[in-house]
Amino acid sequence: MLFNSYLFLLVFLPLVLAGFYGVGQLAGRTGGLLWLVVASLIFYASWELSYLWLLLASLLFNYLAALLIRKLPRYRRLCLWIAVLANVALLFYFKLVIAVFGGNGAAFSTTHHILIPLGISFITFQQIAFLVDTYKGKLTEGSALEYVLFITFFPQLIMGPIVHYRELQPQFRKAGLFRWNPDNFSLGMCIFIVGLFKKVVLADSIAPFVDGVYGSIAQGESIAPIDAWVAALSFTLQIYFDFSAYSDMAIGLARMLNINLPVNFDAPYRAVNRFDYWRRWHISFGAFMRQYVFFPLARAKTFKVGHVGALAVTTLVSGFWHGLGATFIVWGALQSLLMLGVHYRGIIAGKLGFSFRKRGFPWFSMLLTFLVTVLLGVLFRSSDLQVAFGMYEQMVVAVHTIFAGDITALYQHIDRAVDRWVLINLVLMILIVWGMPSTRRLFARHWTALDQRTSIPEKTAPDLLPWFRHQAFGLTPRWAIIMAAMLCSALIFMSGTSRFIYYQF
Amino acid sequence: MNTYLRYFAGSLVAIFLLGAAVNFLLDPLGYFRNHGMHPGFLLKERVWGDDRTVYDLSINTYRPDTLIAGNSRVKRGFAVDDRQLTERLGAILNLGLPGARFDELDRYIRIVLEEHTVRHLLIGLDLGQFLPDRELVGGSTPEHWLDADGNFPTWLKKLAAALWSKNAFLASAKVMLRPYNITLNGGANPDTMLEKLEVSGHRRMTRKVEAHLARRYSRFDQEVYVERVAALNALLADACLNNTDVGLFISPMHIRQLLLIREVGHLGLFFNWKTQLTDMVSQHQKKGCRVTLTDFSTISPYTSEPFPEPGDKQHRMQWYWESSHYNHQMGRMVIDRLWNHDDSHDGFGKNLTAENIAGWLGEERSNLNALVRSQPGLVKEISDLIR
Numbered sequence: 001m002l003f004n005s006y007l008f009l010l011v012f013l014p015l016v017l018a019g020f021y022g023v024g025q026l027a028g029r030t031g032g033l034l035w036l037v038v039a040s041l042i043f044y045a046s047w048e049l050s051y052l053w054l055l056l057a058s059l060l061f062n063y064l065a066a067l068l069i070r071k072l073p074r075y076r077r078l079c080l081w082i083a084v085l086a087n088v089a090l091l092f093y094f095k096l097v098i099a100v101f102g103g104n105g106a107a108f109s110t111t112h113h114i115l116i117p118l119g120i121s122f123i124t125f126q127q128i129a130f131l132v133d134t135y136k137g138k139l140t141e142g143s144a145l146e147y148v149l150f151i152t153f154f155p156q157l158i159m160g161p162i163v164h165y166r167e168l169q170p171q172f173r174k175a176g177l178f179r180w181n182p183d184n185f186s187l188g189m190c191i192f193i194v195g196l197f198k199k200v201v202l203a204d205s206i207a208p209f210v211d212g213v214y215g216s217i218a219q220g221e222s223i224a225p226i227d228a229w230v231a232a233l234s235f236t237l238q239i240y241f242d243f244s245a246y247s248d249m250a251i252g253l254a255r256m257l258n259i260n261l262p263v264n265f266d267a268p269y270r271a272v273n274r275f276d277y278w279r280r281w282h283i284s285f286g287a288f289m290r291q292y293v294f295f296p297l298a299r300a301k302t303f304k305v306g307h308v309g310a311l312a313v314t315t316l317v318s319g320f321w322h323g324l325g326a327t328f329i330v331w332g333a334l335q336s337l338l339m340l341g342v343h344y345r346g347i348i349a350g351k352l353g354f355s356f357r358k359r360g361f362p363w364f365s366m367l368l369t370f371l372v373t374v375l376l377g378v379l380f381r382s383s384d385l386q387v388a389f390g391m392y393e394q395m396v397v398a399v400h401t402i403f404a405g406d407i408t409a410l411y412q413h414i415d416r417a418v419d420r421w422v423l424i425n426l427v428l429m430i431l432i433v434w435g436m437p438s439t440r441r442l443f444a445r446h447w448t449a450l451d452q453r454t455s456i457p458e459k460t461a462p463d464l465l466p467w468f469r470h471q472a473f474g475l476t477p478r479w480a481i482i483m484a485a486m487l488c489s490a491l492i493f494m495s496g497t498s499r500f501i502y503y504q505f
Numbered sequence: 506m507n508t509y510l511r512y513f514a515g516s517l518v519a520i521f522l523l524g525a526a527v528n529f530l531l532d533p534l535g536y537f538r539n540h541g542m543h544p545g546f547l548l549k550e551r552v553w554g555d556d557r558t559v560y561d562l563s564i565n566t567y568r569p570d571t572l573i574a575g576n577s578r579v580k581r582g583f584a585v586d587d588r589q590l591t592e593r594l595g596a597i598l599n600l601g602l603p604g605a606r607f608d609e610l611d612r613y614i615r616i617v618l619e620e621h622t623v624r625h626l627l628i629g630l631d632l633g634q635f636l637p638d639r640e641l642v643g644g645s646t647p648e649h650w651l652d653a654d655g656n657f658p659t660w661l662k663k664l665a666a667a668l669w670s671k672n673a674f675l676a677s678a679k680v681m682l683r684p685y686n687i688t689l690n691g692g693a694n695p696d697t698m699l700e701k702l703e704v705s706g707h708r709r710m711t712r713k714v715e716a717h718l719a720r721r722y723s724r725f726d727q728e729v730y731v732e733r734v735a736a737l738n739a740l741l742a743d744a745c746l747n748n749t750d751v752g753l754f755i756s757p758m759h760i761r762q763l764l765l766i767r768e769v770g771h772l773g774l775f776f777n778w779k780t781q782l783t784d785m786v787s788q789h790q791k792k793g794c795r796v797t798l799t800d801f802s803t804i805s806p807y808t809s810e811p812f813p814e815p816g817d818k819q820h821r822m823q824w825y826w827e828s829s830h831y832n833h834q835m836g837r838m839v840i841d842r843l844w845n846h847d848d849s850h851d852g853f854g855k856n857l858t859a860e861n862i863a864g865w866l867g868e869e870r871s872n873l874n875a876l877v878r879s880q881p882g883l884v885k886e887i888s889d890l891i892r
Contacts, residue, residue, distance in 0.1 A: 182507035189513075212704075221816065480512035488520050 001046040003249045024178025032178045040154035051117035062127040066134045080135045091124045095324045119158035155253035159246045159502045161264040161284035192252025196490045199245035206234045209422045217390040225398035236377045237429040262450035267438040272365035274339045287452035312336045331379040435465030570595025575629030577603035578756045582836040607634040607733040627752045635733045637726040706818035711827040723769040745794035757801035759828040764887045787859040798857045804872045805853040
């Protein structure tokens with residue numbers, strides 16, 4: 001069941017909301033939480049019933065492992081290792097399945113048959129974090145029901161944000177969880193509408209073009225050089241509007257249920273370097289990697305890899321997390337090299353007494369970071385290295401044509417081959433990315449978002465559309481009209497068949 | 506409910522009412538099928554509703570002397586701004602309605618005939634127009650809006666679909682933007698087709714369209730078929746009363762299409778249909794009506810044009826966009842032969858009469874058998890497609 005489907009919007013969601021407030025009031029906290037668990041399991045089973053059993057088995061295993069960690073102090077380290085390795089092995093197995101049988105193409109198709117249990121990577125990470133936090137004694141003991149709901153809570157079950165038990169459990173226990181709160185509901189609904197609009201109107205509008213270009217290269221057909229650039233740029237924007245849309249919808253849905261999920265995106269394409277980018281893109285994933293991979297490695301006494309080694313391993317692991325295909329591995333390795341480059345650049349600049357931040361470089365840095373993201377996106381999207389090289393080859397040819405002064409030929413090709421709606425949408429998306437406030441900033445007046453980051457993002461580039469940039473959502477008639485119009489547009493554009501890109505991760 | 510939610514709900518209702526009002530003003534009864542509804546509550550897109558709405562305005566504005574009506578084959582096959590054609594036929598309106606079944610086409614043709622004096626009416630026919638579509642809840646005919654027993658929920662659902670479906674909104678938007686993006690005299694822009702060919706090539710375009718047609722040709726409903734044949738008969742009678750010359754022609758189908766019909770087991774139906782059309786035309790001719798029936802769906806050098814090799818996007822076919830849709834060059838030849846009735850050299854564009862139909866179909870059948878024997882690879886390709 002998709003968030004962007006009539007079935008979800010018109011049947012599932014109203015029933016869940018009505019049941020949540022109704023059952024919560026009538027049957028108390030346990031009844032309300034149980035209602036959410038059942039709804040979440042139905043939501044998961046609606047994709048593929050057989051994977052529900054796997055999810056339940058995994059829940060049982062990890063819950064028992066956490067119990068053993070608590071109850072057997074002498075063997076708690078062993079229990080932790082066994083449980084973590086079992087989780088990683090399961091994840092590895094399914095990543096192998098998709099690498100062998102599906103390739104990245106299957107992962108990125110928004111209509112392709114689902115090969116592996118949905119959200120397996122997200123679920124595994126949450127469970128590992130739970131086990132580690134239990135081991136470290138950071139968690140207060142909770143009920144099995146709370147644990148099951150923490151993992152299966154349907155807004156974030158499939159694609160995150162990756163949440164910690166310590167973030168959700170207290171919210172499950174807070175007084176007034178089941179009390180109807182119109183302000184929370186309004187806010188959640190509007191965040192959800194923004195997400196729905198981003199997915200249905202923006203991301204889905206360019207998906208066919210991207211699929212077409214990458215599909216053509218995969219089939220050995222030739223494409224025009226400029227198509228390669230437009231497709232690379234389109235994918236970069238598509239994946240942002242697709243993934244951040246899901247996060248917005250998840251946060252909005254949770255908010256409608258009086259639950260606060262952590263922010264997951266913070267204008268990533270306004271980042272001024274790779275570190276800044278990872279502080280803004282898929283924040284909950286970045287926080288997880290920092291907390292559970294980077295810091296343990298950097299501080300490890302047994303294997304002394306240092307900060308640089310830890311950084312390299314962390315970025316490689318993040319590549320593996322996305323998949324075991326060669327493109328993901330190269331993508332992870334390149335991320336690693338780039339981040340090390342930024343790290344050493346900072347050190348060298350510091351020794352020379354030069355600061356990039358103070359020299360008026362933000363626009364340049366932002367565009368350069370974005371360009372790198374576009375180029376890395378080609379690897380990320382390609383079904384194999386051959387396709388990626390095919391794309392890069394055409395991109396180089398396009399650049400060569402421009403330097404040869406034959407810009408008219410490129411323009412004519414855009415005019416003929418690329419659908420004009422794709423171009424209009426691209427321009428619109430770029431204006432939104434660089435000119436309008438992010439969801440977090442837009443709703444900041446009413447929404448104190450949970451933030452898993454330990455450091456704030458860097459100061460960003462000047463605004464493309466300063467007036468829009470400083471608009472803030474308010475519970476006012478003007479915003480009610482805007483949100484109603486956005487919902488209507490989304491409903492009109494909604495096809496109900498387009499999945500989210502990150503479903504397969 | 507707090508103030509914000511009240512404003513939000515009010516805005517939502519206002520927007521929907523405004524949209525419904527626009528839809529109602531432009532298309533009060535959903536007559537132009539700019540709505541569609543699947544069973545239950547799901548409002549879904551229905552094909553080409555915008556075209557239908559736009560054509561209504563075009564007819565009123567353009568006042569054609571000649572009307573070339575049909576489905577997408579006509580839309581893509583005739584360049585109505587061709588000077589040679591307009592010198593011969595006067596102002597031409599290409600009433601090619603993509604995906605149109607004959608009952609829809611009939612309604613549109615009648616609108617034109619009722620409003621204007623049309624000298625020549627050319628109707629491109631193919632068997633698919635007489636076969637049923639997937640039936641949706643809510644037919645497109647106004648009379649069918651109310652159930653026989655006046656079932657309240659059904660008409661409400663149909664009304665909702667006509668006023669608020671995605672296509673209704675998009676159709677209305679397109680009508681309002683019409684001066685900027687629609688040519689008045691219809692017809693597909695050949696540049697658009699060439700761009701598609703450049704991107705996909707003939708083969709890929711053909712695969713796509715044949716997969717769709719395989720499903721369409723495999724459907725048959727006796728009641729629908731009889732109803733639509735009767736509609737054609739009535740239309741011919743009315744055209745006769747209006748003193749309009751009618752040229753019916755069976756579209757120039759590529760042999761792949763012929764094999765497709767054979768593979769789904771409807772070859773007999775196809776030949777019977779031709780016979781029935783011929784009988785109908787003969788009866789009208791006996792009454793003094795100026796009506797002819799010409800068959801271009803024959804096996805000929807034109808309809809047997811070979812396709813480029815797989816992966817070849819450079820080669821351009823002389824007569825076809827893909828196996829289902831012929832190009833403007835073929836359209837021009839169709840007009841030439843309709844006017845000259847000259848099929849002596851290759852049989853392409855055979856004028857069918859009650860006297861020659863039996864012999865002609867016999868000849869066609871043996872030609873088809875010879876084709877099946879001589880091109881097993883092509884037959885297998887089509888057969889695989891059906892499976």
